[in-house]
Amino acid sequence: MVKLHELSTEELFTSGHRLCAGCAAGTIMRMTMKALRRPTIVVNATGCVEVSSTPYPYTSWKVSYVHVAFENTAAVAAGIEAAYKVLKRKGLYDKDVDIIAIAGDGGTFDIGLQALSGALERMHDFLFICYDNEAYMNTGIQRSGATPHGAATTTSPAGRKIPGKPEFKKDLIGICVAHGIEYAATASPAYWNDYITKVMKGLEVNGPAVIHVFSPCPTGMRFDPSKSIEVARLAVQTRYWPVYEYEGGTYRLNIKVPQPKPLIDFLKMQGRFAHLFQPSFQRELEALQKWVEENWRRITILCGEKT
Amino acid sequence: MVIFMAKVMGLTGNEAIAYAVKQCNVDVVAAYPITPQTVMVEVISEYIYNGEMDAEFICVESEHSAMSACIGASLAGARVFTGTASQGLALMHEMLYIASGLRCPIVMGVANRALSAPLNIHGDHSDMMGSRDCGWIQIYAENVQEAYDWTIQAFKIAEDPRVLLPVSVNIDGFILSHCVENVFVLEDDVVARFLPPRKPLITIDPTNPITVGAMCLPDYYFEVKFQQFQTLNESLKVIREVTKEYESLSGRKYDVLEAYAMEDAEAAILCIGSTAGTAKEVAKGLRREGKKVGVVKLWVYRPFPQEDLIKALGDVKALAVLDRAFSFGAPFNALCSDVISTLYKYRKDIRVFNCVYGLGGRDITPMEIRGIFEETLEIADTGRLKEYVRFIGVRE
Amino acid sequence: MRRLSGLSETGRKMGWKELPIGGYLLEPGSSMKYKTGDWRAFRPIIDQKKCVNCLLCWIYCPDGAIIRLEKNVDVNYDYCKGCGICANECPVKCISMVEEKW
Numbered sequence: 085m086v087k088l089h090e091l092s093t094e095e096l097f098t099s100g101h102r103l104c105a106g107c108a109a110g111t112i113m114r115m116t117m118k119a120l121r122r123p124t125i126v127v128n129a130t131g132c133v134e135v136s137s138t139p140y141p142y143t144s145w146k147v148s149y150v151h152v153a154f155e156n157t158a159a160v161a162a163g164i165e166a167a168y169k170v171l172k173r174k175g176l177y178d179k180d181v182d183i184i185a186i187a188g189d190g191g192t193f194d195i196g197l198q199a200l201s202g203a204l205e206r207m208h209d210f211l212f213i214c215y216d217n218e219a220y221m222n223t224g225i226q227r228s229g230a231t232p233h234g235a236a237t238t239t240s241p242a243g244r245k246i247p248g249k250p251e252f253k254k255d256l257i258g259i260c261v262a263h264g265i266e267y268a269a270t271a272s273p274a275y276w277n278d279y280i281t282k283v284m285k286g287l288e289v290n291g292p293a294v295i296h297v298f299s300p301c302p303t304g305m306r307f308d309p310s311k312s313i314e315v316a317r318l319a320v321q322t323r324y325w326p327v328y329e330y331e332g333g334t335y336r337l338n339i340k341v342p343q344p345k346p347l348i349d350f351l352k353m354q355g356r357f358a359h360l361f362q363p364s365f366q367r368e369l370e371a372l373q374k375w376v377e378e379n380w381r382r383i384t385i386l387c388g389e390k391t
Numbered sequence: 392m393v394i395f396m397a398k399v400m401g402l403t404g405n406e407a408i409a410y411a412v413k414q415c416n417v418d419v420v421a422a423y424p425i426t427p428q429t430v431m432v433e434v435i436s437e438y439i440y441n442g443e444m445d446a447e448f449i450c451v452e453s454e455h456s457a458m459s460a461c462i463g464a465s466l467a468g469a470r471v472f473t474g475t476a477s478q479g480l481a482l483m484h485e486m487l488y489i490a491s492g493l494r495c496p497i498v499m500g501v502a503n504r505a506l507s508a509p510l511n512i513h514g515d516h517s518d519m520m521g522s523r524d525c526g527w528i529q530i531y532a533e534n535v536q537e538a539y540d541w542t543i544q545a546f547k548i549a550e551d552p553r554v555l556l557p558v559s560v561n562i563d564g565f566i567l568s569h570c571v572e573n574v575f576v577l578e579d580d581v582v583a584r585f586l587p588p589r590k591p592l593i594t595i596d597p598t599n600p601i602t603v604g605a606m607c608l609p610d611y612y613f614e615v616k617f618q619q620f621q622t623l624n625e626s627l628k629v630i631r632e633v634t635k636e637y638e639s640l641s642g643r644k645y646d647v648l649e650a651y652a653m654e655d656a657e658a659a660i661l662c663i664g665s666t667a668g669t670a671k672e673v674a675k676g677l678r679r680e681g682k683k684v685g686v687v688k689l690w691v692y693r694p695f696p697q698e699d700l701i702k703a704l705g706d707v708k709a710l711a712v713l714d715r716a717f718s719f720g721a722p723f724n725a726l727c728s729d730v731i732s733t734l735y736k737y738r739k740d741i742r743v744f745n746c747v748y749g750l751g752g753r754d755i756t757p758m759e760i761r762g763i764f765e766e767t768l769e770i771a772d773t774g775r776l777k778e779y780v781r782f783i784g785v786r787e
Numbered sequence: 788m789r790r791l792s793g794l795s796e797t798g799r800k801m802g803w804k805e806l807p808i809g810g811y812l813l814e815p816g817s818s819m820k821y822k823t824g825d826w827r828a829f830r831p832i833i834d835q836k837k838c839v840n841c842l843l844c845w846i847y848c849p850d851g852a853i854i855r856l857e858k859n860v861d862v863n864y865d866y867c868k869g870c871g872i873c874a875n876e877c878p879v880k881c882i883s884m885v886e887e888k889w
Contacts, residue, residue, distance in 0.1 A: 088842045099851045099866035100818030105826060106870030110849025123597035127463070137818070140611045140810060143602035144818040148595040150466055151604030152489055156459035159451060163421055163463030163471075164595070166447035170418045171469055174445060176588060181597050199459065202452030276846050302870075310871025310884070313847050494809035555808065593811060602812035614803040615810040621803070 086280050091118045094146075101144040102136040106309025108299045108316060109133050109188075109215050111273050116184065116213060117147070119283035124182040127161045129191030130154040132222040132301075133215065155195035158203035158212060161185040165208045182287050183210040188299075189230035190220045193254050197229075204263035204292045211286040212294045214256065217301040225304040229254045233375055234368045235356045237304075242359035247368050252375055260294040261330050267293040269329035269338075274317035278327060278338055285331075298325045306355025315353055322350040323380040328387055337387035347373050397575040397641075404538045404567035407574050408474070408500040408560065409434035411542035413444045414582040418469035418589075421449035421460035425479040426512045427564040428502040432474055454479035458486035458497075465495035466603055468594035470546065473497065476564060477504035480518045484525070490557045491526030492619060493603060496549035496589075497557040499527075500542065503664070503715075504564035505751045513752020514564030516664065517716035520725045526619055528558040528626055529693040531663040535572035538562045540643060541690070543582055547633045550589050554626045556619075563665040565752060581640055623694050630691060647696040649688040650703035652678060656685030658767035659704070661730060662713035663689045666748070666755055670713075673760045684764050692726070697733045708771035709742045711763045715749045723780065742770045748783035759783050823850065827869035829884040831862050837881035844873035844882065 096117035103110045109132055125148040128134045134151050137144040152160045161183050171177035185203075187196050192214035200212060219237045220226040227237040233252045236242035240249035260268045267289045271279040279297060286293035300315040302308065307315060319325035320339055324347060327339040351357040351372075360369040384390075402410060409431050412420070420439075422432040438444035447464075451457045454475050465471045475483065480501060490497055501519055505511040519529060528548065532538040538560065545558040562568055577585075595603060607615055627647055634645035651671050653659060660670050667688035677684045687703050689696065704710065714724035723731060727745035734741055746763055748755045763783070770776055807813050838859045845853040845860055852867035853860050862873075874882040 088846060091846070093855050095816075095851045097851070098816040098819050099863070100821040100823055101850070102823070103849060105849075105868035106872055107849050111847055111872075114849070114851055115846065125467075125595055125597050135606045138602055138605035138812065140605040140607040140615075141812060141814075142818040142821050143605060143812045143815065145602050146600060146815040148597040148600040149602040149604075150463065150595055151606075152459055152462055152493070153485065156456060156486070159421075159456035159459035160463035162449055162451070162456075163419065163460030163465075164467045166419050166421070166449050166460070167464035167467035167469035167471075170445065170447045171467070174418070174588075177468070177596075179596075179598060198452060199456050202456055205452075206449065273847075308871070310875040312849075312870075313872055313876050492809065593808070593813075600815045602815070603809070605810055605812050607810055610800060611806075611810070614801070614806055617803040618806060618808070 085277055096120065096146040098144045098146060100142060102139060103132065104303050104309070106302045106312045107132070108273050108301070108312040109217065111313070112215050112297055112299055115273065115276055115280055116283055119280045119287065120147070120182065121284065121287055122180055122182055124148070124184060125150065125164060127157050127164065127183065127185045129157040129187035129196060131188035131191055132217070133186065133188070135222060154191055156199045157185045157187045157191055157196055159199040161210045162203045162206065162208045165210055185210055185212045187214055188222070189214060189216040189218060189228045193229035193256060201263065204260060204265050207291050209291055211283070212292065213283070214294070214296045215299040216296060217299045217304060219304050221301050221304045232372065234360050234372045236359060237356070247359050247365040256296050257330060265292045265294065267329070267331050269295050270325065270327050271295055271297040272316045272320050272325055272327055273297065273299070274313050274320065275327060275339060282329065304356070307353050311353060318345065318350045318353065321345045322347045324350050324376050326380055326383045328383055335386040335388070337384060337389050340389070347376055397577070400574050400576055401571045402535055402539070402574045403430065403569050403571050404535045404562040405430035405502065405569065406434055407535045407539040408542050408562070409438070410576065411539050412472050413438050414577070414579055415543055415546050415586050416470065416583065416588065417446050417472045419447050419449065419461070419464035419471050420473060421451050421457045421464065422473045423451055423454045423457045423475070423479060425454070425476050427504055427514070427568040428474045428476040428500065430568070431500055431502065454483040455486060458483040458490060461497045462486065462490050462493060462495050465497050466493065466595050468589065468591040468596070470589045471497045472499070474500040474502070476502040477506055477518045480522060481506060484522055487522050487525035487527060494555040495557055496555055498542065498545045498549055499557065499559045501559050501561045502564045502568040503561050511751040514566050515715045515750045515752065519559065519561050520716040520718070523693060523725060526556065526623060527693065528556055528623070528691070529561065530558065530691055531561045531689065532567065533665055533667045533688060535567055536574050538567060539574050539576065540637065540641065540645065543586065544633050544637050544645065546586055548626065548630055551629045552592055554622065554629050555592070556623060556626060561664070566665045577641060585637070585640055627691070627694055627696060645690060647691040647699050648703060649690065651686040651688065653685035653687060653703055653705055653707070655683055656705070656707050657683040658709045658764065658771040659685045659687055659707045660711045660713060660760070660763060660767065661687040661689070661726070663692060663726065664715065666713060666715070669755065669757055670760050673757050673764060677761070677764055682764070682768060684768065695729050695733065697736065700730070700733055701737045701739060704739065704741065707741060709767040711744055711746050711767045713746045713748055717747060717750070742774065742776050744776055744778065745780045746783055747780065753784065755783060822865045823868055824865045827867060827887045829869040829871060830864065830887045831867065831869070831871070831873050831882050832885050833861060834881040835859055837879050839879055841878060843876050843878065847872050847876050
């Protein structure tokens with residue numbers, strides 16, 4: 085756990101980036117940079133953060149930063165990690181560095197899943213952070229494997245016949261843990277202490293670590309820019325976004341929610357769920373509620389909590 | 392007269408390239424197996440796992456990740472190698488452009504193989520030809536000796552601060568990749584002196600942070616790409632310098648192309664890869680019959696050696712350009728297109744026709760090549776072309 | 788090696804001969820030269836008498852536009868986009884969003 089006043093005032097993710105006003109990803113990047121312990125290389129996938137933070141000739145990064153393509157963040161990170169390993173062995177490089185791979189939900193759940201899976205299986209020493217805004221936001225709010233059931237996106241619109249995305253969200257932590265890695269965790273930027281601590285923990289792990297952090301998007305999820313952190317907090321307090329970690333074989337629920345706020349409060353804040361409140365789509369709303377409840381139950385059981 | 396002490400080994404193309412990679416003290420190899428490249432990376436793995444080569448072999452989960460990992464490792468300052476073929480090369484297509492755009496001096500061995508569909512594992516040039524615009528330096532070897540020599544030279548060319556572009560060394564699938572030939576190999580210390588450890592200009596060393604891979608909007612993209620375009624064209628000069636230095640070590644003379652019996656040739660064949668070897672043998676036979684024929688073999692296909700080509704063609708009157716790949720829907724196929732464009736630029740009037748051959752690993756025989764020579768001689772005599780594009784050995 | 792951004796000292800866009808190789812950006816944090824403050828429609832005003840220096844606005848600001856001072860915080864109006872997260876999260880409600888006058 086860290087103290088807010090003790091965090092460095094140095095901004096390694098500087099102002100002047102072009103992220104939307106109120107974008108939680110900006111907050112997440114700044115928080116991530118506060119958790120560094122030594123010279124770090126950030127590998128980033130194409131996406132909101134990448135295009136907004138490196139429009140030539142401006143860059144918001146004061147750490148070494150590499151962007152190659154959309155789907156290969158983990159593979160590039162693997163290459164960098166192997167290079168430094170062998171360069172050190174050959175006496176051509178002498179410092180210890182950290183590698184953080186940052187990708188959105190697109191570059192993690194869908195197009196980026198192969199590279200992530202390969203890198204986890206080979207146990208490269210790096211931290212992978214997925215900032216999840218639950219759709220391909222950068223290209224205009226198209227649905228992804230991380231979009232929840234019933235959410236309206238441009239490729240799963242709230243239509244008269246089909247009200248939003250029919251499918252459900254993938255379980256990223258489950259997929260990652262199945263690879264036999266040491267550490268995986270979810271987080272929310274509203275809980276800054278939990279998130280920053282997890283980044284520090286992930287960096288210390290000798291091997292791959294994955295953090296899946298919720299990144300509310302005012303533009304795509306359709307709420308007022310001032311509410312991003314509030315949405316991120318409500319997500320946790322309604323049990324929609326369980327905050328837990330997996331460490332060396334044990335699951336731990338970090339933020340317990342004994343008296344959850346009604347899910348409706350979270351859904352009502354976002355325009356992408358507005359259509360679910362029409363009486364004709366009651367069934368979809370209930371399906372989403374059921375998924376949240378079952379997901380929470382599954383995770384609490386894993387964490388050894390009383391359900 | 393200088394005598395070069397050399398060791399002779401019997402090696403296949405794949406083994407020769409792997410051996411060269413070991414001698415070049417490569418740091419990182421990230422590769423995915425695909426026929427007919429598999430042995431190339433298997434031998435490298437053996438070297439590493441037996442402690443004969445100190446490198447990291449990343450057994451990536453696809454060719455796309457292979458090139459991605461190579462780019463990452465190259466940016467970190469490592470000497471990087473990979474190998475692929477056919478579908479694998481096609482899968483990493485987007486990464487080829489990124490590797491050259493980000494100026495990573497990666498060397499890749501390609502065991503050229505036909506592209507699907509239909510599925511075919513045998514040798515032709517459709518894979519590399521399909522990616523010829525990716526901004527890489529592309530070199531074709533005629534035999535296993537050349538595969539070995541060019542791999543070593545490729546690292547030196549790629550890592551030269553005036554170049555800093557990736558290089559592909561292409562060998563015909565199965566014909567060169569799997570056939571054993573005599574190879575004169577250099578001593579380890581000779582290679583080590585020719586190719587000292589890589590000294591990168593800029594790396595992503597986090598103690599000196601830089602941003603690589605920024606998004607360039609319309610106001611900057613053209614300039615960055617033009618820089619790359621200029622560099623690729625000017626790399627011919629560096630290639631010539633490296634081949635000259637290599638000659639002093641090995642006794643073997645390389646250049647951007649080889650002109651065989653072209654001084655007084657009236658008719659010629661232009662081709663790349665192993666077919667050039669067969670063509671030269673047939674030309675030798677025809678020369679003994681008094682026919683004035685020659686062969687132009689390109690070593691370097693990209694950047695296309697325009698001036699050298701014009702000089703090599705001399706006063707030839709008819710030329711057959713052999714393509715081992717289709718360029719679907721185009722008036723001429725890749726190699727022929729480039730030749731004809733060059734002739735147009737330099738206002739040379741030569742009768743050129745295109746022969747497509749050897750697709751999917753189909754052999755081209757000395758008899759067929761002799762037939763092409765005879766046709767070219769006839770055209771040189773009469774000045775009349777019958778067809779612009781011919782297809783060697785296709786059944787009706 | 789001189790660290791250059793894509794702009795010369797006079798702000799002219801560089802040509803291909805001058806640009807660093809490969810589109811690399813050699814000047815870390817150069818985005819500070821791009822002031823996003825003019826994006827604002829509302830500006831946050833901190834009532835310094837009420838501010839308890841909890842630093843929550845500072846950690847939550849997506850743009851790093853909250854400056855930490857000795858015993859309180861202030862807004863860096865060069866970069867503040869006026870999103871209002873700071874005002875929304877402030878536990879003592881000492882930040883008000885006032886319409887920007889351009």
